[in-house]
Amino acid sequence: MPVGNSDRGVGLGAGEIMLFSDLSYQKFDWWHAEIPDAYQPGTNLAEEFEHEGLFTNKSINLGLTIGLSDYWNVTLSQILIDRCMEWEGPVWASEDVGFNPDIHNVGDSKTVHHRSECASTDFIDMNGNVNAFGGYLGDTKINFKYLLLNQGKGPGSRMFIGAGLTIPKKYTLTDSPWSTTIYDHDNNPNTPNIETFSPH
DSSP, X not given: OOEEEGGGTEEEOTTOEEEEEEEEEEEEEEEEOOOTTOBOXXXXXXXXXXXXXXXXXXXXXXXXXXXXXXXXXXXXXXXXXXXEEEEOSOBOOTTSTTOXXXXXXXXXXXXXXXXXXXXXXXXXOTTSOXXXXXXXXXXXXXXXXXXXXXXXXXXXXXXXXXXXEEEOOSOOOSSOTTOEEEEOSSSOTTSOOEEEEOOO
């Protein structure tokens, strides 16, 4: 009896190989109200603007299933993924009030809460530490299945048991991006620092 990928309705005999792929694309248009008592980075200017942007998620799952025998098979799969956050709120221009070329770059977000970046780039916190190394490779999976029951054709039962191994990607965050930090919003020692969230 052929053993195959039951969720795809395909049976494989010994020595047979099946290639497969899944493509997913998601797009989110997000918004939230302005944050009270938030300051533009490196200034004593209140934000006083709403936050909005675009989040996209593109992923493809590539894999193959090999029939080891009429009862055993093994599936190898690899996910490739790219997630991007696009900040559509205010960004710094050189002529803006409060712009300081020593601490600001033209095009940087005017809030510490959001910025444009993708999962393919390194995640760097406000202190310049790399909290995650970016990349496109997702988890790698190896899965073995054994065929217990199979009708073969027409109505009937098909049952598998299986076990596998997931090799996680190395791009996992080492520190929570939601952790609070003490932030000197205007580089002035005479004004109090504020507690805020790291960029997310």
